[in-house]
Amino acid sequence: MSTPNSPSKTDPMAPADPADTVPRSPSAPQMPAFAPGMPGATFAAGAGGGVAAAPPPALSPSEQAALSARFRALLDTGVHGLCFSPYLEGQAPGSQIDETQIRERLQVIRRHTGWVRTFSCTDGHEHTPRVAHELGLKTLVGAWLGTDADINEREIQGVIEVARAGHADIVAVGNEVLLREDLSEDELLACLQRVKDALPGVRVGYVDAYYLFEKHPRVTAACDVLLTNCYPFWEGCPREQAVPYMQSMLQRTRAVAQGKPVIISETGWPDRGTAFHGAVPSVQGAMQYFVDTYQWAQAEGVDIFWFAAFDEAWKVGAEGDVGAFWGLWDKDGKPKFS
16 A cells, blocks of 8 residues: 555465455555465365464453453563554644654553564654664664655655664665555666665665565675564464464575565554455454464564554545554553453
8 A cells, every 4th residue: 555554465476366256455465375276275265365264262261361361461571572653632643743743652552562663754653763873772764755756755755764763773774665566676776776875874775565675686795784574464374374384485585585684574463354365353452472483583583673663544445444553552542361
């Protein structure tokens, strides 16, 4: 999609299914890997191309208590990173964001993460990295690139200014630009090189779905660090298979990384909304995916940014009802899984 902070969608593997009417972002794959008829699909398709997938069986009270304890322990200890957007109810990309709002939202999450990832350096978002540093957080700072050349110029100038001020630990030039086909490979490479030339000594990378680093080796070569978005949900993967599938996405990125570091820049699971093929939103599923993901990541030393810190109501229009429910905290900043 063409607005900041949308989750990654994944590898197109077949022509679109005309029967598929599941709401999803315009950047979703034409046929997810776990859609009916694809290898690995183990569920029965319904009228919506897989929405007949059943929710997970309810846990017993003792099982739910154990899951909640593991979830809380991980979040209280702190995860590597969270994808951060400060939008409040009624705000969306294009809204002007003030520093007070940014600081209040960062205060909510500061005990629970070492890093925050931002998506834009315009409309007030350029203040987030400085405030995050003041609160003791490290920053993966994004410049949002799209089809508007004037906005792209403002974003590039903004991220260079933020980094030169010392507030960017890693810079991400663009998010899913190739996936959306907003820029050509050459155009993206020119942006990457311009930022790298302006910021010697700062690690500069690019964010996209894992498989696009396979398809664009020149982009891979231009990055200091590969920032890969891995969403089993958007490939219709049942929750029970989601972590191994996400691990395979990481391995595919590492295989083409030429020895460069690879960071999972987004992964997550929604707790409400319409199922997408075999992937079913649920509170239990979101909590279990979080626990399984970070227990593995911490054991293996994998850096992961969870998508997302907060629910964002504006996403309903782009991604269907599921788009608003990816956060660990709700749209009002209240914890969802206590």
